Amino acid sequence: MTNLNIPSPADAAVSASAGGSNPAAGTPLFATVLVANRGEIACRVIRTLRLMGIRSVAVYSEADAGARHVREADQAVCIGPAAASESYLSIDxxxxxxxATEAQAVHPGYGFLSENPAFAQALEAAGIVFMGPGVEALNVMGDKIRSKNHVVQAGVPVVPGIAEPGLNDGQLIAAAANVGYPLLIKPSAGGGGKGMHVVERAEDLPATLVTARRVAASAFGDDTLFLERLISSPRHIEVQVLADNFGHVIHLxxxxxxxxxxHQKVVEEAPSPLLDSxxxxxxxxxRIGEAACNAARSVAYTGAGTVEFLVSDNAPDEFFFMEMNTRLQVEHPVTEMVTGVDLVQWQVRIAAGEPLTLAQTDVVLSGxxxxxxxxAENPERGFMPSIGTVLELDESVTGEPGIRVDSALIRGLEISPNYDPMIAKVIAWGEDRATALDRLDRALSEYVVLGVETNIEYLRMLINDDDVRAGRLDTTLIERKLPALKFRQVSDPEYIAAALLYRQELSSSAAPTSPWALHDGWRLGEDAPWRVVLAGQGPHALVTVTGRGDGSAARVQVNxxxxxxATLQVTLPPAAAxxxxxxxxxxxEEVHxxxxAVTGARTDYRxxxxxxxxxxxxxxxxxVTARIRAGIPREGSAADPQxxxxxxxxxxxxxxxxxxSVEAGQTLLAVEAMKMEHQLTASVDGTVHxxxxxxxxxxxxxxxxxIHPAGTADTADTDSEGASSNA
Structure with a gap:
């Protein structure tokens, strides 16, 4: 569910101070607006368009034919195959x-074409309004090198480094000594942390530049790089700005x-606990708000935008410009929740030529x-992206006080590897930070997605970390904390529940007149044991069940x-619910x-x-046999050569x-999915196939x-199929 929850739970205070921060609904400014995006942001924009009385058009790839944003829009148009380059990135x-739909304007959401000057120019040439800034602002702020050099002229402080267009690897390596180590490689055309790499030592720079250029070229079509000094104990603080076509600029x-x-954001909040402290x-x-407004003014910015700063935790009064995102941000809901301002509604009205009626003095942060x-990822496996089908979904937490959920999930939705793995956002508001974190924790504990692996358990651990609770944050905290995190493992109660569920399924599906098909263990004398082998995390488990009946009550043994x-009770929802x-x-006597959720084959329990x-x-x-064979130690090496x-x-x-000939640890190839590149390395020394x-x-x-270790036959491995549950 996409519940805007705007104004925030503090709407009375916000409305009283702002004099009405959101324009009153009236005659639609546009008859039809096309949303050039997908997922939760498309659903979120469509919701505001509906509230404003504007007809919405969704676009979708062939892979997204059953997506929620397609269902929620007033009209939907298929624009190409699954590959984003042939659909969501296709300007034509x-x-x-x-x-085809007579759309008068386009809302680009974020990502895809939202910051593409060629897209804005093409829309202008076609007589279609682009809900974003002008082409010049997109050109200047879309190039990190150019933007840094530009905002300096407006008095905005920047991070020390080397930012010149057209530098090759040799020139960057030569300039790195003056920048100093550790340093940060950044793609000039990038965003979202893609292609950014920390380099601690000079000897690591050449190889890292090669990887950074490849990622930048793949993600942005531009492999231009620049270097920045890595700020110690950095805080990432950004400022939301709004600007109209008449020179009025404010920050929220x-x-x-x-x-x-x-470099990819996981949890965001407003306001900053650093500044509050x-x-x-x-x-x-x-001061930082005015610097953001100056950056926007320097390019005659219009619409909603975000200026991002690095702030030293040790010196909060010092901040450095990183970049300006010339679009709506993923994290815009937290600003909406504390100000009561609907940013999408203002994007629409500014694009239609309306002036800002909200002054800087009207903006009050409440709570x-x-x-x-x-x-959709598996934190325990290095945050590898996860695909699958959403079997069950419960987003009812959005009805609780102070909770908002922006999502595009529906039952039966296929999560594919073609797009970003972010599938939803859960946002909580409170009178103070502790209350907001408590509400978010409770909402995550009740937010149910079954059928695809998610990071919800990890999010709960993160927001309950002592340092996070105390507001002691920096951009390296997660990497420092990860090694000590203890993820919950599948244990006896889950294996026992699955065994009893499977036994019930066998008993209920057996022919009623055929005692030979029953699995209830009945025989003359003592009950016969019934066994099943189950796979969870790690080694498989052998569960032995002894007891009569349908298996809801039995004696059980795991391995x-x-x-x-053990006893089992399953409660089904009402037929109409x-x-x-x-x-x-x-x-x-221990209750779980x-x-x-159960798959169609009724042999996979979530x-x-x-x-x-x-x-x-x-x-x-x-x-079972394949698992046993995979666990047999290999002669000559403890590492898997595959x-x-x-x-x-x-x-x-x-x-x-x-x-x-390769060495253990040497990079062999790179695989990309859901906008993330993962480098695969050799596990042993030897000859590679x-x-x-x-x-x-x-x-x-x-x-x-x-990898064929030295002294073994160099025979190509023909088993390229693997043993994946995703195959």
């Missing part, structure tokens, strides 16, 4: 869709975005808001563990309650409890050739290379 296809306070992983925090907020990004008494079944298993979820599936004989893709995706680079080429699509766990 989107303009054709505008003409700042957002703290320091909780990042690989300073005795002169209001003065710093005014605190925190946003958590829900990703060689103790014999325990769209609820999720609940499974309660009691093991030796799960939200439950459990959700308090933000944690897992999959337990029944293994057949062949699967290199497997950790995720489904596309091979973007093959670094070595067949027959090359590559079984894929650049451009190939691969599945999770597919063998992509094999």
């Amino acid at each position: 296809a989107i303009i054709a869709a505008c003409r 306070g700042e957002r703290e975005c320091s909780l990042q992983r690989r 300073q005795h002169d925090g209001a003065a710093i907020r005014a 605190h808001a925190v946003e958590a990004r829900v990703y 060689d563990g103790p014999i325990r008494q 769209a609820g999720i079944p609940t499974a309660q298993v009691i093991v030796d 309650r799960y939200r439950l 459990f959700f409890e308090g933000g944690w979820s897992c999959s337990v599936r029944v293994l057949g004989r062949e699967a 290199v497997r893709s950790p995720m489904p995706g596309t091979v973007v680079a093959v670094i070595v050739s067949n027959g090359d 590559i079984s894929v080429k650049a451009g190939d699509l691969v599945r999770a766990d597919q063998v992509v290379a094999t």
